[in-house]
Amino acid sequence: MRHALALTALLLAPPALAQETPEDDGPGLMQQGADMFFRGLMSEMSPAVEDFRDFAEQAGPALRTFIDEMGDDFRTVIATVDDLSNYEGPEFLPNGDIIIRRRPDAPDWVPPALRDGEVEPGEEIDL
Template sequence: MRHRLALVPLLALLLSASPVLAQDRGGADGESGMSEGLGLLGEGMQMFLKGLGDELEPRLRDFAETAKPALTRLMELIDDLDAYELPERLPNGDIIIRRKPDAPPLSEPEARPGAEIEI
């Protein structure tokens, strides 16, 4: 049992020295092992991201088709983003977005058939 415990520090010392032994001095063309490894890592990332994009593309297209009417309506209501100040939080926790004083006046919204107005 004592012999095995004595091997633990020796094994730790050998493992900590292994990166020094594993370093490559460079190939015949001057490219080091580090740059080759980074190149392989870059290729792997490209393959991963391409696969992820291929997998998510149909879902993102479905989401875009589903969200398109709501986003179109939102853009009709907002008009121009440059006409608004930055959001502001009030002491009671409400968040307001004020129109800039020099913004052009809003046009009256069109009445939608079947839409009710609650007062």
């Protein structure tokens, strides 16, 4: 009798409904927030990007000419200067010369060859 009762209960029970997966309604809140953030960032940065693009278009040819004419000498200057923060701003003289002075509070200048641990000729090394 128990078996018949259990079988009857199983047959009369409604079938379980399969769970439906929720439809993807598009991006979630996190994605929408990220999209809004980046759209806002792009709209805020757009004028600065345009200004930089205009500057690059104007300065590009002059910079190319400068590099073509002064490239090797400019590399020598950059290799010789240890840290730009150790120097004052440029001073333009009436004759067109430009002087860049070392700041009085800057540490002593070390030649590029000695910055890499090389020793000046005639100096001894204690071993």
